[in-house]
Amino acid sequence: MPAPEVLIIGSAGYVGRHVSAGFAQAGYRVAGLARPSGTPINSAYRAVPGDLADPPSLVAAARGFDLVIHLGAILNAELDIAGVDALIEAGSPLIITSGSDVLGAGHVDEDDEPHPHPLVGWRDEVERRALAAGHRVIRPGLIYGAFGGVVQNMMVPVARRLGAGVYVGEPDVRWGAVHVEDLPPLYLLVADKAAPGTVWNAIAENVLVDRLAALVGCGKTISWPLDEPVPEEYAPIAGLFRLHQVVSSEKTRREMGWSPRHTDAVASLAREFAVAGVPVRMEDLTGTMT
Incomplete structure (x- = not known):
């Protein structure tokens, strides 16, 4: 049986480089979404044409993969909502990257209703659409x-x-915070064992x-x-x-078995x-x- 193939949107970015390498090391065949005139995709990965600024292009780009991971940039309400709809239409299992800022202020955990900061006021709608379609969401905080x-x-x-x-x-x-090197293990765990329609906080401290x-x-x-x-x-x-x-990831640690190494x-x-x-x-x- 061939190794599973994952499309990583944002594979050439700060977080995407680390997550792509983690999935490659775990035996996945990694592909990266290649935006016209964008940062070149690592030559070790297959380049797939597509552009977050052109949501219809994402349907063909994401179709047929064993997994799609969205680590691309936040653009705006119109493009981000249209983009998640296009990825849902493609039909491949999907992990959407959101952020702890969608939860709002105070003491919050995975089960709290989002109250997003106005700066990302539409991200809760992106999450809702993905979760309703049976996909999964990961919410990092400050990534360093x-x-x-x-x-x-x-x-x-x-x-x-x-x-x-x-x-x-x-x-x-x-702020909730997580080291970039602690994210690939969590994405792998969510890909392997998280139930459809679930959300997970990527917060180490x-x-x-x-x-x-x-x-x-x-x-x-x-x-x-x-x-x-x-x-x-x-x-x-x-x-x-x-x-x-003050963001809790206790549920994520308990149910996914995630144990971040960087906690200071x-x-x-x-x-x-x-x-x-x-x-x-x-x-x-x-x-x-x-």
Whole structure:
């Protein structure tokens, strides 16, 4: 019997590269959605023409696969909803990547009803359509590690420019977080054993945003006033800097058997910074994690 074939949308992206490699190592035949003029697909994988900005193209692209994993970029309400409808129409088993921000603020778990932040206000509809059709959803929080993600791409440039790490408002906001290397094992577990129409939280810990700011600022932080425009690097996700969440993944760990290896984002990132030659002293970092 031939190995199962998986189409990974976003296979050339930050998370997609890791998930693609994980499925290839697990014996899957990996294919990547190849957008015109997009980042080239790894030559080890089969390239499949298609474009999230052209939802009808996704029907033919996704048809016939043993599994489709959507790790592509969030675009807008019209395209994202049309895109999930097209993938459902294709008829292949599907794992949709959402995010913990769809759950809203407060203490939340896998069984809570979504109350999405306005920045991603349509993502709960994307989830509902996928779940109603018997597909599965994974919700990561802040994804970090391997020199990528929001910390490296947004927080570090601001700290370098201003000479201090920046958080917004009071030093009390927590985000659910997960190391990018802990995601491939969860996607494999969900692909192998999750029931149709189920949702899973990919959260290894809840980290204080001001502690991340202290890390990237080498102990120096700025509390950015709520009534002032955020630094330009933060603009794409400005509202999320005040979205306080404590996200549980207890159900995911118990039922999927997921056991993330990275459970201290600040320590993990400090090791990365040390490799890059950035001086970080853990004793300079403020705050605690839960």
